[in-house]
Amino acid sequence: MLQIAEIRENKEAFAKALQKRNIDALPLLESAIAVDENRRNLQAQLDETLSKSNKLSKEIGDLFQSGNVAEANELKAQTTDLKESSKQLSDQLSAVVEELQTILYAIPNIPQDSVPAGSSDEDNEVVFQYGDLPILHEGAKPHWELVKDYDIIDFELGNKITGAGFPVYKNKGARLQRALINYFLDKNTAAGYEEMQVPLLVNEASGYGTGQLPDKEGQMYHVGIDDLYLIPTAEVPITNLYRGSLLEIKDFPIAMTGYTPCFRREAGSYGSDVRGLNRLHQFDKVEILRIEHPDQSDAALDAMVVHVKGILEELELPYRILRLCGGDLGFTSTLTYDFEVYSAAQEKWLEVSSVSNFKTFQANRLKLRYRTGDKGTELAHTLNGSSLALPRILASILENFQVHNALHIPKVLIPYCGFDAID
RNA sequence: GGAGAAGUGGCAGAGUGGUCGAAUGCACUGGUCUUGAAAACCAGCGAGGGUUACACCUCCAGGGGUUCGAAUCCCUUCUUCUCCGCCA
Incomplete structure:
Protein backbone atom coordinates (compact mmCIF):
# COMPACT_ATOMS: atom_id res chain seq x y z
CA MET A 1 0.00 0.00 0.00
CA ILE A 107 -2.96 0.93 -6.46
CA PRO A 108 0.10 -1.23 -7.19
CA ASN A 109 3.62 -0.37 -6.16
CA ILE A 110 5.70 2.14 -8.12
CA PRO A 111 8.18 0.42 -10.48
CA GLN A 112 11.78 1.56 -10.19
CA ASP A 113 13.42 3.47 -13.04
CA SER A 114 15.31 0.41 -14.20
CA VAL A 115 12.12 -1.58 -14.78
CA PRO A 116 11.62 -1.93 -18.54
CA ALA A 117 8.32 -1.09 -20.13
CA GLY A 118 6.39 -4.03 -21.51
CA SER A 119 3.16 -5.88 -21.39
CA SER A 120 3.97 -9.55 -20.84
CA ASP A 121 6.72 -11.98 -19.94
CA GLU A 122 8.02 -11.66 -23.49
CA ASP A 123 9.17 -8.16 -22.66
CA ASN A 124 11.24 -9.20 -19.66
CA GLU A 125 14.85 -8.28 -20.03
CA VAL A 126 17.51 -10.99 -19.85
CA VAL A 127 20.26 -9.38 -17.81
CA PHE A 128 22.51 -12.37 -17.21
CA GLN A 129 22.99 -15.89 -18.44
CA TYR A 130 25.24 -18.62 -17.09
CA GLY A 131 26.32 -22.05 -18.25
CA ASP A 132 26.15 -24.03 -21.46
CA LEU A 133 22.89 -25.65 -22.35
CA PRO A 134 23.38 -29.42 -21.94
CA ILE A 135 23.25 -31.65 -24.97
CA LEU A 136 21.42 -34.80 -23.98
CA HIS A 137 21.87 -38.27 -25.39
CA GLU A 138 19.52 -39.73 -27.95
CA GLY A 139 16.26 -40.78 -26.28
CA ALA A 140 16.57 -38.45 -23.32
CA LYS A 141 13.29 -38.05 -21.48
CA PRO A 142 11.39 -35.28 -19.73
CA HIS A 143 11.35 -35.55 -15.96
CA TRP A 144 7.78 -36.83 -15.73
CA GLU A 145 8.89 -39.96 -17.55
CA LEU A 146 12.14 -40.25 -15.65
CA VAL A 147 10.43 -40.18 -12.27
CA LYS A 148 8.24 -43.05 -13.38
CA ASP A 149 11.13 -45.07 -14.79
CA TYR A 150 13.16 -44.73 -11.60
CA ASP A 151 10.10 -44.79 -9.27
CA ILE A 152 10.99 -41.65 -7.35
CA ILE A 153 7.86 -39.53 -7.73
CA ASP A 154 4.34 -40.89 -8.02
CA PHE A 155 1.72 -38.51 -9.32
CA GLU A 156 -1.01 -41.19 -9.43
CA LEU A 157 -0.69 -41.91 -5.74
CA GLY A 158 -1.03 -38.21 -5.02
CA ASN A 159 -4.14 -38.13 -7.17
CA LYS A 160 -5.59 -40.95 -5.15
CA ILE A 161 -5.07 -39.52 -1.71
CA THR A 162 -5.54 -35.81 -2.51
CA GLY A 163 -5.83 -34.78 -6.15
CA ALA A 164 -3.91 -33.42 -9.10
CA GLY A 165 -0.90 -31.32 -8.21
CA PHE A 166 -0.01 -33.17 -5.01
CA PRO A 167 2.78 -35.59 -5.90
CA VAL A 168 4.18 -38.28 -3.65
CA TYR A 169 7.97 -38.38 -3.45
CA LYS A 170 9.38 -41.84 -2.94
CA ASN A 171 12.66 -43.52 -2.19
CA LYS A 172 15.60 -41.57 -3.52
CA GLY A 173 13.21 -38.92 -4.75
CA ALA A 174 12.15 -38.18 -1.18
CA ARG A 175 15.75 -38.25 -0.05
CA LEU A 176 16.76 -35.84 -2.79
CA GLN A 177 14.05 -33.43 -1.70
CA ARG A 178 15.33 -33.49 1.85
CA ALA A 179 18.88 -33.03 0.58
CA LEU A 180 17.92 -29.94 -1.39
CA ILE A 181 16.11 -28.41 1.57
CA ASN A 182 19.08 -28.94 3.85
CA TYR A 183 21.54 -27.72 1.28
CA PHE A 184 19.57 -24.53 0.64
CA LEU A 185 19.13 -23.82 4.34
CA ASP A 186 22.83 -24.39 4.96
CA LYS A 187 23.78 -21.99 2.18
CA ASN A 188 21.38 -19.36 3.45
CA THR A 189 22.37 -19.56 7.10
CA ALA A 190 26.04 -19.48 6.09
CA ALA A 191 25.28 -16.20 4.32
CA GLY A 192 23.84 -14.75 7.51
CA TYR A 193 20.17 -15.53 7.18
CA GLU A 194 18.64 -16.64 10.46
CA GLU A 195 16.65 -19.83 10.13
CA MET A 196 12.99 -19.75 11.13
CA GLN A 197 10.41 -22.46 11.33
CA VAL A 198 6.98 -20.93 11.13
CA PRO A 199 3.29 -21.93 11.05
CA LEU A 200 1.90 -23.10 7.73
CA LEU A 201 -1.48 -21.59 8.45
CA VAL A 202 -1.93 -17.88 8.96
CA ASN A 203 -4.76 -15.62 10.02
CA GLU A 204 -6.44 -12.96 7.97
CA ALA A 205 -4.36 -10.11 9.36
CA SER A 206 -1.19 -11.77 8.08
CA GLY A 207 -2.72 -12.16 4.64
CA TYR A 208 -3.39 -8.43 4.56
CA GLY A 209 0.06 -7.65 5.89
CA THR A 210 1.92 -9.07 2.92
CA GLY A 211 -0.72 -8.22 0.33
CA GLN A 212 -2.32 -11.60 -0.49
CA LEU A 213 -5.56 -10.17 0.84
CA PRO A 214 -7.90 -8.60 -0.04
CA ASP A 215 -7.08 -9.26 -3.69
CA LYS A 216 -5.93 -12.78 -4.15
CA GLU A 217 -7.85 -14.86 -1.67
CA GLY A 218 -8.72 -17.21 -4.52
CA GLN A 219 -5.09 -18.28 -4.71
CA MET A 220 -4.95 -19.47 -1.13
CA TYR A 221 -6.55 -22.50 0.46
CA HIS A 222 -8.89 -21.30 3.16
CA VAL A 223 -9.79 -23.32 6.23
CA GLY A 224 -13.23 -21.86 6.75
CA ILE A 225 -14.07 -23.41 10.09
CA ASP A 226 -11.13 -21.68 11.75
CA ASP A 227 -10.77 -18.83 9.27
CA LEU A 228 -7.13 -19.60 8.53
CA TYR A 229 -5.23 -19.68 5.26
CA LEU A 230 -2.63 -22.19 4.11
CA ILE A 231 0.45 -20.21 3.20
CA PRO A 232 1.22 -19.75 -0.51
CA THR A 233 4.82 -18.91 0.43
CA ALA A 234 6.94 -18.56 3.56
CA GLU A 235 7.03 -14.85 2.80
CA VAL A 236 3.65 -14.51 4.50
CA PRO A 237 4.38 -15.90 7.97
CA ILE A 238 8.01 -14.79 8.08
CA THR A 239 7.43 -11.19 7.00
CA ASN A 240 4.49 -10.99 9.38
CA LEU A 241 6.76 -11.86 12.28
CA TYR A 242 7.58 -8.16 12.16
CA ARG A 243 4.06 -6.86 11.70
CA GLY A 244 3.51 -3.85 13.94
CA SER A 245 7.16 -3.68 14.99
CA LEU A 246 9.07 -0.55 15.79
CA LEU A 247 12.75 -1.22 15.16
CA GLU A 248 15.90 0.62 16.12
CA ILE A 249 18.44 1.49 13.44
CA LYS A 250 20.89 -0.89 15.05
CA ASP A 251 18.47 -3.77 14.38
CA PHE A 252 19.17 -3.56 10.64
CA PRO A 253 19.70 -5.59 8.63
CA ILE A 254 17.27 -8.34 9.54
CA ALA A 255 17.84 -11.42 7.39
CA MET A 256 15.78 -14.58 7.74
CA THR A 257 15.35 -17.85 5.92
CA GLY A 258 12.85 -20.61 6.25
CA TYR A 259 11.75 -23.82 4.63
CA THR A 260 8.04 -24.40 4.19
CA PRO A 261 5.71 -26.29 1.96
CA CYS A 262 3.68 -23.82 -0.12
CA PHE A 263 0.05 -24.26 -1.08
CA ARG A 264 -1.45 -22.67 -4.17
CA ARG A 265 -4.93 -23.16 -5.52
CA GLU A 266 -4.24 -21.33 -8.78
CA ALA A 267 -6.27 -23.49 -11.13
CA GLY A 268 -4.20 -22.57 -14.16
CA SER A 269 -4.39 -24.12 -17.57
CA TYR A 270 -3.62 -27.71 -18.43
CA GLY A 271 -1.02 -28.82 -20.91
CA SER A 272 2.71 -29.04 -21.11
CA ASP A 273 3.21 -25.90 -18.96
CA VAL A 274 1.83 -27.65 -15.94
CA ARG A 275 3.04 -31.17 -16.62
CA GLY A 276 4.95 -33.09 -14.03
CA LEU A 277 6.67 -30.83 -11.56
CA ASN A 278 6.19 -27.64 -13.54
CA ARG A 279 3.24 -26.42 -11.52
CA LEU A 280 1.85 -27.93 -8.35
CA HIS A 281 -0.70 -27.18 -5.68
CA GLN A 282 1.76 -28.14 -2.97
CA PHE A 283 5.49 -27.68 -3.31
CA ASP A 284 8.50 -27.06 -1.15
CA LYS A 285 10.43 -23.84 -1.05
CA VAL A 286 13.19 -22.23 0.94
CA GLU A 287 12.77 -18.49 1.17
CA ILE A 288 15.10 -15.64 2.12
CA LEU A 289 13.80 -12.36 3.50
CA ARG A 290 15.35 -9.10 4.53
CA ILE A 291 14.13 -6.07 6.42
CA GLU A 292 16.34 -3.11 5.61
CA HIS A 293 16.96 0.53 6.21
CA PRO A 294 15.68 2.43 3.14
CA ASP A 295 19.21 3.48 2.21
CA GLN A 296 20.33 -0.13 2.08
CA SER A 297 17.55 -1.96 0.28
CA ASP A 298 18.88 -1.55 -3.27
CA ALA A 299 22.23 -2.98 -2.25
CA ALA A 300 20.43 -5.74 -0.34
CA LEU A 301 18.53 -6.76 -3.46
CA ASP A 302 21.79 -7.01 -5.39
CA ALA A 303 23.30 -9.10 -2.62
CA MET A 304 20.34 -11.48 -2.71
CA VAL A 305 20.75 -11.88 -6.46
CA VAL A 306 24.44 -12.68 -6.03
CA HIS A 307 23.56 -15.19 -3.32
CA VAL A 308 21.07 -17.08 -5.48
CA LYS A 309 23.50 -17.08 -8.40
CA GLY A 310 26.07 -18.79 -6.22
CA ILE A 311 23.67 -21.59 -5.36
CA LEU A 312 22.65 -22.27 -8.94
CA GLU A 313 26.27 -22.34 -10.03
CA GLU A 314 27.13 -24.85 -7.34
CA LEU A 315 24.26 -26.97 -8.56
CA GLU A 316 25.79 -26.82 -12.06
CA LEU A 317 22.54 -25.69 -13.61
CA PRO A 318 22.45 -23.31 -16.55
CA TYR A 319 20.35 -20.33 -15.63
CA ARG A 320 19.45 -16.83 -16.65
CA ILE A 321 18.25 -13.77 -14.82
CA LEU A 322 15.40 -11.63 -16.03
CA ARG A 323 14.50 -8.16 -14.96
CA LEU A 324 10.73 -8.19 -15.03
CA CYS A 325 9.02 -5.63 -17.20
CA GLY A 326 6.26 -3.41 -15.89
CA GLY A 327 3.53 -5.63 -17.24
CA ASP A 328 4.90 -8.74 -15.52
CA LEU A 329 5.96 -7.12 -12.27
CA GLY A 330 4.06 -8.28 -9.19
CA PHE A 331 1.54 -5.92 -7.62
CA THR A 332 3.60 -5.24 -4.50
CA SER A 333 7.07 -5.06 -6.05
CA THR A 334 9.20 -2.14 -7.24
CA LEU A 335 11.82 -4.31 -8.93
CA THR A 336 11.96 -8.06 -9.43
CA TYR A 337 14.61 -10.38 -10.80
CA ASP A 338 13.42 -13.80 -11.88
CA PHE A 339 15.81 -16.72 -12.04
CA GLU A 340 15.14 -19.41 -14.61
CA VAL A 341 16.97 -22.70 -14.95
CA TYR A 342 17.18 -24.60 -18.18
CA SER A 343 15.31 -27.85 -18.28
CA ALA A 344 17.12 -29.67 -21.04
CA ALA A 345 14.64 -32.35 -22.04
CA GLN A 346 11.72 -29.95 -22.07
CA GLU A 347 13.97 -27.42 -23.76
CA LYS A 348 12.42 -24.80 -21.56
CA TRP A 349 13.43 -22.17 -19.05
CA LEU A 350 11.70 -22.69 -15.71
CA GLU A 351 11.28 -20.00 -13.09
CA VAL A 352 12.87 -21.11 -9.82
CA SER A 353 13.27 -17.86 -7.93
CA SER A 354 11.84 -14.42 -7.84
CA VAL A 355 13.76 -11.80 -5.89
CA SER A 356 11.98 -8.54 -5.13
CA ASN A 357 12.33 -5.25 -3.35
CA PHE A 358 8.99 -4.03 -1.99
CA LYS A 359 10.40 -0.86 -0.47
CA THR A 360 7.76 0.50 1.96
CA PHE A 361 4.77 -1.07 0.22
CA GLN A 362 4.45 -4.05 2.53
CA ALA A 363 5.84 -2.18 5.52
CA ASN A 364 3.03 0.33 5.25
CA ARG A 365 0.44 -2.39 5.54
CA LEU A 366 2.46 -4.16 8.19
CA LYS A 367 3.10 -0.98 10.18
CA LEU A 368 6.73 -2.02 10.22
CA ARG A 369 8.75 1.03 11.20
CA TYR A 370 12.04 2.07 12.71
CA ARG A 371 13.05 4.99 14.85
CA THR A 372 15.00 7.62 12.95
CA GLY A 373 17.77 9.52 14.67
CA ASP A 374 15.62 12.54 15.40
CA LYS A 375 12.68 11.12 17.36
CA GLY A 376 10.60 10.31 14.30
CA THR A 377 9.61 6.99 12.79
CA GLU A 378 9.85 5.81 9.18
CA LEU A 379 8.71 2.73 7.33
CA ALA A 380 11.33 0.05 6.78
CA HIS A 381 11.93 -1.71 3.47
CA THR A 382 11.14 -5.38 2.95
CA LEU A 383 12.62 -7.77 0.39
CA ASN A 384 12.34 -11.43 -0.34
CA GLY A 385 13.31 -14.13 -2.75
CA SER A 386 13.27 -17.86 -3.21
CA SER A 387 16.45 -19.64 -2.38
CA LEU A 388 15.12 -21.84 -3.84
CA ALA A 389 11.86 -23.42 -5.02
CA LEU A 390 12.34 -27.18 -5.20
CA PRO A 391 10.21 -28.81 -7.90
CA ARG A 392 11.63 -27.10 -10.96
CA ILE A 393 15.16 -27.37 -9.64
CA LEU A 394 14.50 -31.05 -9.21
CA ALA A 395 13.04 -31.28 -12.71
CA SER A 396 16.12 -29.72 -14.29
CA ILE A 397 18.52 -31.80 -12.24
CA LEU A 398 16.75 -34.97 -13.31
CA GLU A 399 16.65 -33.97 -16.94
CA ASN A 400 20.05 -32.33 -17.26
CA PHE A 401 21.97 -35.01 -15.36
CA GLN A 402 20.41 -38.04 -17.04
CA VAL A 403 22.57 -40.55 -18.85
CA HIS A 404 21.30 -43.60 -20.62
CA ASN A 405 20.83 -45.75 -17.51
CA ALA A 406 21.05 -43.42 -14.54
CA LEU A 407 20.36 -39.98 -13.13
CA HIS A 408 23.45 -38.35 -11.71
CA ILE A 409 23.42 -36.03 -8.72
CA PRO A 410 25.20 -32.64 -8.69
CA LYS A 411 28.42 -32.99 -6.69
CA VAL A 412 27.44 -30.50 -4.06
CA LEU A 413 24.38 -32.56 -3.16
CA ILE A 414 26.07 -35.93 -2.84
CA PRO A 415 26.99 -35.51 0.83
CA TYR A 416 23.41 -34.47 1.55
CA CYS A 417 21.91 -37.40 -0.39
CA GLY A 418 24.28 -40.13 0.57
CA PHE A 419 24.30 -41.39 -3.04
CA ASP A 420 25.71 -40.07 -6.28
CA ALA A 421 23.17 -41.43 -8.72
CA ILE A 422 19.65 -42.72 -9.06
CA ASP A 423 19.65 -45.92 -11.01
C1' G B 1 -13.08 -29.71 25.33
C1' G B 2 -14.71 -28.26 30.94
C1' A B 3 -13.81 -24.90 35.50
C1' G B 4 -11.37 -20.60 37.39
C1' A B 5 -7.93 -16.18 37.04
C1' A B 6 -5.69 -12.49 34.19
C1' G B 7 -4.27 -9.07 29.84
C1' U B 8 -1.83 -1.35 31.46
C1' G B 9 4.19 2.29 28.24
C1' G B 10 10.77 -1.47 25.96
C1' C B 11 10.36 -4.55 30.76
C1' A B 12 8.38 -4.92 35.77
C1' G B 13 4.23 -2.93 38.10
C1' A B 14 0.42 0.84 40.57
C1' G B 15 -4.20 2.56 39.25
C1' U B 16 -11.92 0.01 40.28
C1' G B 17 -16.10 6.27 37.35
C1' G B 18 -13.84 12.87 36.75
C1' U B 19 -7.86 15.92 39.14
C1' C B 20 -5.08 9.52 34.40
C1' G B 21 -1.80 9.27 28.50
C1' A B 22 -1.40 6.94 33.14
C1' A B 23 2.44 6.62 39.82
C1' U B 24 6.99 4.09 40.88
C1' G B 25 11.31 1.09 39.61
C1' C B 26 14.52 -0.76 35.73
C1' A B 27 16.23 0.23 30.83
C1' C B 28 17.35 4.24 27.48
C1' U B 29 18.97 9.61 26.02
C1' G B 30 21.23 14.36 27.39
C1' G B 31 23.72 17.14 31.30
C1' U B 32 26.66 17.97 36.06
C1' C B 33 30.76 15.63 38.50
C1' U B 34 35.37 12.64 36.83
C1' U B 35 41.82 12.17 33.45
C1' G B 36 38.10 8.44 31.60
C1' A B 37 34.39 5.15 33.23
C1' A B 38 31.19 3.69 37.21
C1' A B 39 28.32 5.66 41.21
C1' A B 40 25.52 9.91 42.61
C1' C B 41 22.58 14.03 41.18
C1' C B 42 19.50 16.98 37.45
C1' A B 43 16.51 16.77 33.07
C1' G B 44 14.18 14.07 29.23
C1' C B 45 11.94 9.63 27.66
C1' G B 46 5.16 5.53 24.09
C1' A B 47 2.46 5.61 19.37
C1' G B 48 -1.00 7.48 15.57
C1' G B 49 -3.88 11.57 13.34
C1' G B 50 -3.65 16.82 12.68
C1' U B 51 -0.97 21.79 12.28
C1' U B 52 3.99 26.02 8.81
C1' A B 53 4.36 25.52 14.11
C1' C B 54 1.16 25.26 18.25
C1' A B 55 -3.66 23.97 19.67
C1' C B 56 -6.54 19.85 19.48
C1' C B 57 -8.07 14.55 18.88
C1' U B 58 -7.32 9.11 19.45
C1' C B 59 -5.03 4.74 21.69
C1' C B 60 -4.56 0.98 28.76
C1' A B 61 -5.33 -6.95 24.23
C1' G B 62 -9.42 -6.42 19.72
C1' G B 63 -14.61 -5.06 18.83
C1' G B 64 -19.28 -3.21 20.80
C1' G B 65 -22.20 -0.91 24.85
C1' U B 66 -23.67 2.08 29.52
C1' U B 67 -22.49 7.30 31.18
C1' C B 68 -22.20 14.36 30.77
C1' G B 69 -17.49 11.62 31.69
C1' A B 70 -14.44 4.77 31.16
C1' A B 71 -7.85 1.91 31.97
C1' U B 72 -11.84 1.46 35.79
C1' C B 73 -18.84 -0.85 34.84
C1' C B 74 -21.45 -4.37 31.10
C1' C B 75 -21.35 -7.70 26.56
C1' U B 76 -18.28 -10.21 23.10
C1' U B 77 -13.80 -12.09 20.58
C1' C B 78 -8.75 -13.26 21.07
C1' U B 79 -4.53 -14.47 24.03
C1' U B 80 -1.99 -16.10 28.55
C1' C B 81 -1.85 -18.71 33.31
C1' U B 82 -3.77 -22.62 36.96
C1' C B 83 -6.66 -27.19 37.58
C1' C B 84 -9.25 -31.30 34.96
C1' G B 85 -9.91 -34.16 30.35
C1' C B 86 -7.67 -35.70 25.67
C1' C B 87 -3.19 -36.32 23.02
C1' A B 88 2.17 -36.63 19.06
Missing part, protein backbone atom coordinates in the same frame (compact mmCIF):
# COMPACT_ATOMS: atom_id res chain seq x y z
CA LEU A 2 1.35 3.41 -0.96
CA GLN A 3 1.45 6.19 1.58
CA ILE A 4 -1.10 8.91 1.05
CA ALA A 5 1.38 11.63 1.97
CA GLU A 6 3.69 10.46 -0.81
CA ILE A 7 0.87 10.26 -3.31
CA ARG A 8 -0.03 13.83 -2.48
CA GLU A 9 3.51 14.99 -3.21
CA ASN A 10 4.34 12.82 -6.22
CA LYS A 11 1.06 12.40 -8.02
CA GLU A 12 2.37 13.08 -11.52
CA ALA A 13 5.59 11.13 -11.11
CA PHE A 14 3.74 8.12 -9.70
CA ALA A 15 1.20 8.14 -12.51
CA LYS A 16 4.01 8.27 -15.02
CA ALA A 17 5.91 5.40 -13.40
CA LEU A 18 2.74 3.33 -13.21
CA GLN A 19 2.29 3.65 -16.97
CA LYS A 20 5.00 1.01 -17.16
CA ARG A 21 2.43 -1.36 -15.73
CA ASN A 22 0.19 -0.32 -18.57
CA ILE A 23 -2.32 1.34 -16.32
CA ASP A 24 -3.48 4.89 -16.14
CA ALA A 25 -3.43 5.39 -12.40
CA LEU A 26 -3.96 9.12 -12.41
CA PRO A 27 -7.72 8.95 -11.72
CA LEU A 28 -7.14 6.57 -8.82
CA LEU A 29 -4.37 8.72 -7.38
CA GLU A 30 -6.49 11.82 -7.69
CA SER A 31 -9.47 10.23 -6.04
CA ALA A 32 -7.24 9.02 -3.22
CA ILE A 33 -6.09 12.59 -2.70
CA ALA A 34 -9.64 13.92 -2.81
CA VAL A 35 -10.93 11.31 -0.38
CA ASP A 36 -8.04 12.00 1.94
CA GLU A 37 -8.84 15.70 1.80
CA ASN A 38 -12.32 14.81 2.89
CA ARG A 39 -10.97 12.54 5.58
CA ARG A 40 -8.84 15.25 7.11
CA ASN A 41 -11.71 17.65 6.97
CA LEU A 42 -14.01 15.29 8.83
CA GLN A 43 -11.27 14.47 11.30
CA ALA A 44 -10.83 18.14 12.10
CA GLN A 45 -14.55 18.61 12.65
CA LEU A 46 -14.77 15.54 14.80
CA ASP A 47 -11.77 16.58 16.86
CA GLU A 48 -13.34 19.94 17.50
CA THR A 49 -16.64 18.46 18.65
CA LEU A 50 -14.87 16.01 20.90
CA SER A 51 -12.77 18.78 22.31
CA LYS A 52 -15.86 20.76 23.20
CA SER A 53 -17.53 17.84 24.83
CA ASN A 54 -14.37 16.96 26.76
CA LYS A 55 -14.31 20.47 28.14
CA LEU A 56 -17.96 20.32 29.14
CA SER A 57 -17.47 16.98 30.84
CA LYS A 58 -14.66 18.42 32.88
CA GLU A 59 -16.80 21.34 33.95
CA ILE A 60 -19.63 19.05 34.89
CA GLY A 61 -17.26 17.02 36.98
CA ASP A 62 -16.01 20.12 38.76
CA LEU A 63 -19.54 21.33 39.42
CA PHE A 64 -20.61 18.00 40.90
CA GLN A 65 -17.51 18.02 43.04
CA SER A 66 -18.37 21.43 44.43
CA GLY A 67 -21.99 20.38 44.99
CA ASN A 68 -23.42 22.60 42.29
CA VAL A 69 -25.87 20.02 40.97
CA ALA A 70 -28.35 22.33 39.31
CA GLU A 71 -25.75 23.99 37.13
CA ALA A 72 -24.19 20.64 36.33
CA ASN A 73 -27.48 19.29 35.06
CA GLU A 74 -27.86 22.36 32.92
CA LEU A 75 -24.55 21.67 31.24
CA LYS A 76 -25.46 18.04 30.82
CA ALA A 77 -28.31 19.05 28.59
CA GLN A 78 -25.87 20.82 26.30
CA THR A 79 -23.90 17.67 25.66
CA THR A 80 -26.74 15.95 23.84
CA ASP A 81 -26.20 17.84 20.60
CA LEU A 82 -22.47 17.36 20.73
CA LYS A 83 -22.90 13.65 21.25
CA GLU A 84 -25.23 13.42 18.32
CA SER A 85 -22.94 15.26 15.95
CA SER A 86 -19.80 13.47 17.07
CA LYS A 87 -21.57 10.17 16.47
CA GLN A 88 -22.49 11.28 12.98
CA LEU A 89 -19.05 12.62 12.21
CA SER A 90 -17.31 9.53 13.41
CA ASP A 91 -19.59 7.32 11.31
CA GLN A 92 -18.85 9.45 8.27
CA LEU A 93 -15.18 9.39 9.07
CA SER A 94 -14.96 5.63 9.28
CA ALA A 95 -16.81 5.34 5.99
CA VAL A 96 -14.34 7.71 4.35
CA VAL A 97 -11.36 5.96 5.90
CA GLU A 98 -12.61 2.71 4.49
CA GLU A 99 -13.14 4.29 1.10
CA LEU A 100 -9.59 5.58 1.12
CA GLN A 101 -8.32 2.18 2.18
CA THR A 102 -10.12 0.52 -0.72
CA ILE A 103 -8.60 2.95 -3.20
CA LEU A 104 -5.12 2.54 -1.77
CA TYR A 105 -5.38 -1.24 -1.86
CA ALA A 106 -6.12 -0.98 -5.57
